[in-house]
Amino acid sequence: MRAALNLAPVMNLQSTRIVLVNTTHPGNIGGVARAMKNMGLGELYLVAPHRYPDEQAVWRAAGAGDILERAVVVESLDQALANCQFVVGTSARGRRIPWPTLDPRRCAKQIAAAAQRGARVAVVFGREDRGLTNDELQACNLHLHIPSHPDYTSLNLAMAVQIVSYELRMLALADELPDNPQQEWDAELCSAENLERFYEHLEQTLVEIGFLDPAAPRQLMTRLRRLYGRVQLDEMELKILRGILTETKNTIEKSSY
Ligand code: SAH
Numbered sequence: 001m002r003a004a005l006n007l008a009p010v011m012n013l014q015s016t017r018i019v020l021v022n023t024t025h026p027g028n029i030g031g032v033a034r035a036m037k038n039m040g041l042g043e044l045y046l047v048a049p050h051r052y053p054d055e056q057a058v059w060r061a062a063g064a065g066d067i068l069e070r071a072v073v074v075e076s077l078d079q080a081l082a083n084c085q086f087v088v089g090t091s092a093r094g095r096r097i098p099w100p101t102l103d104p105r106r107c108a109k110q111i112a113a114a115a116q117r118g119a120r121v122a123v124v125f126g127r128e129d130r131g132l133t134n135d136e137l138q139a140c141n142l143h144l145h146i147p148s149h150p151d152y153t154s155l156n157l158a159m160a161v162q163i164v165s166y167e168l169r170m171l172a173l174a175d176e177l178p179d180n181p182q183q184e185w186d187a188e189l190c191s192a193e194n195l196e197r198f199y200e201h202l203e204q205t206l207v208e209i210g211f212l213d214p215a216a217p218r219q220l221m222t223r224l225r226r227l228y229g230r231v232q233l234d235e236m237e238l239k240i241l242r243g244i245l246t247e248t249k250n251t252i253e254k255s256s257y
Helices: 026-039 055-070 077-081 104-116 157-173 192-208 220-231 235-255
Strands: 017-021 043-047 072-074 086-090 121-125 142-144
Touching (some): 017 026, 026 157, 077 121, 192 220
Parallel strands (some): 017 043, 017 121, 043 072, 086 142
């Protein structure tokens, strides 16, 4: 199974093409460029956009102006897809004729598998008001639906592109991501030995303050162990907790003089 995910070298996100059909609002084109650049995608095709170029697109693209500059404007969807070998059409709603349809995560796997076979891939997004026509959707190998809430299925165009690009990126990174991601940390995880000392210290303190009755301890220490065990304390955090216990003890002693 691991081997099937080992797609990083073949999955060239830069050349996975995003195609926008008849976009009305130039701001959305800018938002798409930004979403693409954030996720490492580079190829944008615009099929007969209503207003483009436009300063609203530049404004919304922020640091992704280069994607806009390289964007290719064409007259028809056919032109945008001419040299593509695997085409995914996105849709916010079910259509009359059912089509193989996947959610973004599963679809990203199909895209990666196609890319692995050397296919040039395009993902097509529709008009803000009407989406893609049935004819346009039928030009696609596969449909993608983001499983949004049935009360309101349609996402903003740039947000839909963001979700799809994110899933592609996660897949492209799969080989670099450890199974159990470990963040860089500023302190070592605490040793079992030090943790045991902390539990002893905690137990003593709880007895001293009258929270734990040694004659009827019930499950208190077990539950506290489970709680601290879940968070994987580091040595620094352990020191802080022990410092609190020491101060608690000092305070009790002072007040009992
Ligand atoms: N009212 C249109 C919605 C268009 S939203 C309709 O009913 O089709 C603009 C574009 O964003 C869609 O064409 C599609 O490309 C994308 N999009 C929005 N919501 C989506 C969803 N839930 N799943 C997949 N794509 C979606």
